[in-house]
Amino acid sequence: MKLYEYLGKELFARYDIPVPNGRLVENAEQAGDAAAELGDVVIKTQVLTGKRGKAGGIAFASSPEEAKKEASRIFDMSFSGYAAEKLLVEEKIAIKQELYLAVTIDGSAQRPVVLASLDGGMDVEEVPEERMIRWPVDAAIGLQPFMIREICRRMGVSGDLQKEFLQFLPKLYRMFKELDAELAEINPLALTPQGLVAADAKVTIDDDALYRHRDLPRISEKTDLEKKAEELDLAYVELEGDIAVMANGAGITMATLDMVQHYGGEPANFLDFGGGADVEKTSKSLELLLGTDPRVLLINIFGGITRCDVVAEAFVRVKESKGIDLPVSFRLVGTNEEEGRAILEKEGIKTFNAMDEAVRHAVELSA
Amino acid sequence: MSIYIDENTRVLVQGITGRQGSFHTGQMLAYGTRLVGGVSPGKGGQEVEGVPVYDSTFEALENHEAEASILFMPAPFVKDAAMEALDAGLKLLVLIPESIPLHDAMEIMAYARQKNAVIVGPNTFGLVSSGNSKIGIMPNRYFIPGPVGVVSRSGTLCYEIVGHLTESGIGTTTVVGLGGDRVVGLHFIDVLKKFEEDLDTRAVIMVGEIGGSAEEEAAAHIAANMDKPVIAYLAGKSAPPGKRMGHAGAIIERGRGTFESKVEALTGAGVKVADLPTQIAPLIQSILDKA
Numbered sequence: 001m002k003l004y005e006y007l008g009k010e011l012f013a014r015y016d017i018p019v020p021n022g023r024l025v026e027n028a029e030q031a032g033d034a035a036a037e038l039g040d041v042v043i044k045t046q047v048l049t050g051k052r053g054k055a056g057g058i059a060f061a062s063s064p065e066e067a068k069k070e071a072s073r074i075f076d077m078s079f080s081g082y083a084a085e086k087l088l089v090e091e092k093i094a095i096k097q098e099l100y101l102a103v104t105i106d107g108s109a110q111r112p113v114v115l116a117s118l119d120g121g122m123d124v125e126e127v128p129e130e131r132m133i134r135w136p137v138d139a140a141i142g143l144q145p146f147m148i149r150e151i152c153r154r155m156g157v158s159g160d161l162q163k164e165f166l167q168f169l170p171k172l173y174r175m176f177k178e179l180d181a182e183l184a185e186i187n188p189l190a191l192t193p194q195g196l197v198a199a200d201a202k203v204t205i206d207d208d209a210l211y212r213h214r215d216l217p218r219i220s221e222k223t224d225l226e227k228k229a230e231e232l233d234l235a236y237v238e239l240e241g242d243i244a245v246m247a248n249g250a251g252i253t254m255a256t257l258d259m260v261q262h263y264g265g266e267p268a269n270f271l272d273f274g275g276g277a278d279v280e281k282t283s284k285s286l287e288l289l290l291g292t293d294p295r296v297l298l299i300n301i302f303g304g305i306t307r308c309d310v311v312a313e314a315f316v317r318v319k320e321s322k323g324i325d326l327p328v329s330f331r332l333v334g335t336n337e338e339e340g341r342a343i344l345e346k347e348g349i350k351t352f353n354a355m356d357e358a359v360r361h362a363v364e365l366s367a
Numbered sequence: 368m369s370i371y372i373d374e375n376t377r378v379l380v381q382g383i384t385g386r387q388g389s390f391h392t393g394q395m396l397a398y399g400t401r402l403v404g405g406v407s408p409g410k411g412g413q414e415v416e417g418v419p420v421y422d423s424t425f426e427a428l429e430n431h432e433a434e435a436s437i438l439f440m441p442a443p444f445v446k447d448a449a450m451e452a453l454d455a456g457l458k459l460l461v462l463i464p465e466s467i468p469l470h471d472a473m474e475i476m477a478y479a480r481q482k483n484a485v486i487v488g489p490n491t492f493g494l495v496s497s498g499n500s501k502i503g504i505m506p507n508r509y510f511i512p513g514p515v516g517v518v519s520r521s522g523t524l525c526y527e528i529v530g531h532l533t534e535s536g537i538g539t540t541t542v543v544g545l546g547g548d549r550v551v552g553l554h555f556i557d558v559l560k561k562f563e564e565d566l567d568t569r570a571v572i573m574v575g576e577i578g579g580s581a582e583e584e585a586a587a588h589i590a591a592n593m594d595k596p597v598i599a600y601l602a603g604k605s606a607p608p609g610k611r612m613g614h615a616g617a618i619i620e621r622g623r624g625t626f627e628s629k630v631e632a633l634t635g636a637g638v639k640v641a642d643l644p645t646q647i648a649p650l651i652q653s654i655l656d657k658a
Contacts, residue, residue, distance in 0.1 A: 105469055105473070105549060105550065107549045107550055107551075107579055107580075107581075108554065108579070108580060108581060108584060110472075110473055110476040110477075110550050110551075110552075111473060111476075111477075112473065138477055139470075139473045139474050139476070139477040140477035140478065140480070140481060177470060180468055180469070180470050182469060206468055206469045206470065208442065208466040208467060208468050208469070209468035209469070209470065209471075211443065212443075212468075247523070248523055249521055249522050249523030249524060250521060250547055250576070251519075251520065251521020251522065251523060251524035251525070251547070251574070251576050251602045252521065252522075252523035252524040252526075252527055252602075254521075254524075254576060254577075254602035254603040254605075254606055255524050255527070255600075255602040255644055257605045257606065258602060258603070258604045258605045258643075259643060259644075260605075261604070261605045262642065262643060267605070270606070274465070275465070275504075275522065275523075276387060302523045302526045302527050302530070303506065304492055304504055304505050304506050304522060304523060304526055305387065305391075305492075305504045306523075333530070334506050334526065335506050354645075355527060355644065355645070356643065356645050
């Protein structure tokens with residue numbers, strides 16, 4: 001779950017990480033009031049997409065009138081399809097240098113990793129590898145002062161700034177760990193006469209750990225349908241085509257979409273209803289797909305932990321209660337496949353053994 | 368010769384009394400796995416499919432010797448159970464559950480490194496030494512002995528591919544599911560090394576997918592260290608661009624992670640990348656015929 005900048009900064013403040021003094025506003029009028037209070041300000045749109053600055057979503061203002069004008073301009077903009085409901089108005093800080101600092105997860109090292117660079121700002125992705133210091137942290141010992149000194153040495157940082165980092169980085173790491181973050185990124189990390197200040201905040205919380213962070217707000221970038229799927233604990237992504245696809249497992253679902261395209265069809269969605277779903281969840285998945293009004297339904301089941309009889313029973317249940325009147329291409333093999341086929345055959349529903357036969361059939365039906 | 372497990376590996380089932388735990392206990396016994404005991408706190412004294420159930424891993428190990436454990440429980444409880452198994456001295460853990468918090472997974476891996484233990488998963492189907500033993504949830508009948516090693520990030524897609532091999536009369540030495548999560552124990556390289564050393568394995572199939580950099584790392588390893596032929600299949604060619612994780616994700620991957628980058632890396636390492644899962648069995652057959 002990605003957090004808006006202002007929420008990330010609220011969390012930073014909770015962990016005693018310095019952030020600029022700011023106000024969250026919902027209209028241009030409030031932006032003017034905030035500027036009257038704060039003096040020279042920077043106004044920042046609160047959307048979850050990156051590159052806000054380049055797209056014109058960040059503006060400076062040196063009077064309340066100017067702040068109002070800029071705020072109303074930004075409220076009228078959209079960023080990758082998202083319009084901001086709120087703006088953050090912050091006091092303008094005196095920046096001597098823009099740095100970069102992040103803690104995230106390095107999957108291949110199985111560890112948290114600190115990323116630090118003296119070249120922060122807009123084009124941090126272009127920073128050459130040797131100017132971006134990476135330090136994997138062994139979770140067995142956590143972040144230690146020697147690591148921070150070593151990161152500083154490699155950046156060419158010493159003296160007062162190193163002391164700043166020794167204070168600053170442990171707070172960011174503690175927040176990353178305690179809040180189950182996947183990413184806690186500060187770009188730019190501003191070096192000011194008062195020390196290091198987090199001029200931006202990009203924080204992502206691990207969705208699978210949200211259950212133990214009930215105090216955090218819930219933010220979703222999903223469409224209504226995707227939200228409904230999320231409530232059912234399904235992995236669902238809307239696509240442009242007309243063949244609705246339902247499969248069990250992310251890999252096989254992706255491979256099914258690849259194969260649909262390979263044979264000239266267009267998938268309407270990605271729906272992985274997971275492993276070991278019961279009749280209830282399987283029925284709900286089917287109902288959700290039927291609600292999208294596709295031209296053809298393609299079901300590809302290779303049962304391991306998922307049981308074919310359960311899928312068949314769910315299909316029959318939905319057919320009886322809601323009616324399934326579009327053409328269906330059904331592939332069903334694996335755990336309890338005989339039982340599953342028997343249930344479907346009683347209803348006059350044919351199944352395929354081979355995945356590519358089922359996919360080709362679905363593509364033919366959609367033509 | 369087999370890798371990681373063989374017919375003598377003694378196995379505990381943690382979370383044996385649950386719906387998945389009990390069902391797969393029966394399936395593993397049917398395959399021939401030596402399940403010596405089960406663990407389910409508060410349920411000690413029962414039996415599941417004839418396997419005795421204990422209240423703790425320590426209690427199970429007071430009564431039986433074991434080397435490995437397979438875990439079935441809701442995600443919030445996996446860290447505690449895995450740490451218990453590692454503390455009790457087990458050397459191979461198979462973590463079946465999905466949706467384990469990433470920070471929990473990182474702590475489990477850190478402790479496993481201290482204990483010199485192997486973690487398979489989380490979010491995996493497990494592993495099988497074909498014809499000998501399986502510690503996992505894969506459907507039994509597709510895993511017959513033969514000369515091919517298989518290592519996969521995804522579960523069902525791997526069944527699909529092994530199923531094709533089986534229908535073509537080609538069996539497997541060992542099949543390993545790495546797990547679909549961002550933080551997992553075994554990686555492609557670990558398993559590829561074992562296959563290279565395994566005398567029974569004559570060819571290797573790797574099943575990858577978009578995201579992360581594991582396939583690119585594997586490609587570099589194959590180019591430098593492997594003589595055995597490797598065939599790959601990668602899922603996700605048609606997937607829309609995935610969600611980026613701020614700049615950090617891009618920096619970590621440095622342009623890797625896309626379908627094209629993986630195909631390029633693997634092809635450059637001499638790996639034949641199949642366009643469809645159905646092309647793998649014929650490709651493997653032609654390699655085996657040549658040798």
